[in-house]
């Protein structure tokens with residue numbers, strides 16, 4: 257069997273906000289070239305965990321190694337090999353997409369061609385548009401393009417498909433899979449279980465700052481079924497989303 261190499265290793269991570277323990281001793285590994293999902297209810301500690309790995313937030317204790325670099329000693333090296341989605345507020349309102357990419361490339365010292373970055377996320381037709389004039393799906397694709405500017409080994413996507421319509425979500429899944437297939441490791445959070453099932457190679461369920469399950473979606477489902485679980489209703493061969501997609505097509509729109 258193929259041996260998997262960990263590109264992120266989190267050991268006994270604890271994060272306290274004053275007396276409140278938001279992350280309570282998390283340990284997990286993310287393998288190279290996988291799409292790894294962090295799932296769990298609101299407030300479970302997913303964003304806190306991601307921000308600590310991204311070196312954007314201080315931890316209380318624990319050890320984190322990202323591609324051989326420790327968050328304690330080599331935060332700068334980690335920043336150079338990761339891509340993080342910026343919040344919309346970080347985009348200057350008067351610049352168009354090409355100018356924004358040029359700006360970020362300048363900050364990273366990255367030698368890239370803005371149009372090539374926009375082509376990767378199918379936004380070449382919007383090169384001269386301002387960020388605020390984009391649809392929800394286009395905004396998400398643009399922000400994914402910005403994570404790729406420094407040609408990172410790992411990108412972090414925090415709920416990238418929230419609020420998107422079914423086509424835009426599926427198109428974004430295809431884009432994320434392409435990025436993984438091109439060799440980038442992807443760490444993603446989502447509240448959509450169908451998305452995690454389709455997209456993630458492995459998922460960790462986080463609850464109250466602890467990991468309560470970690471495996472491939474298939475193994476987790478098989479385990480539940482073998483424990484005697486059965487759905488109450490017979491499952492239909494399609495769902496309402498399939499009807500929507502079938503009626504309105506899968507092509508890019510917006």
Ligand SMILES: Nc1ncnc2c1ncn2[C@@H]1O[C@H](COP(=O)(O)OP(=O)(O)OP(=O)(O)O)[C@@H](O)[C@H]1O
Nearest residue numbers: 273274276278296297298299300301302303304305
């Ligand atoms: N700066 C902060 N100060 C105090 N408490 C915080 C801070 N940031 C987060 N928390 C608390 O830590 C807990 C974990 O928050 P976090 O944002 O990591 O959860 P999450 O799993 O990402 O949730 P969501 O799914 O809603 O994004 C929550 O109870 C939150 O209120």
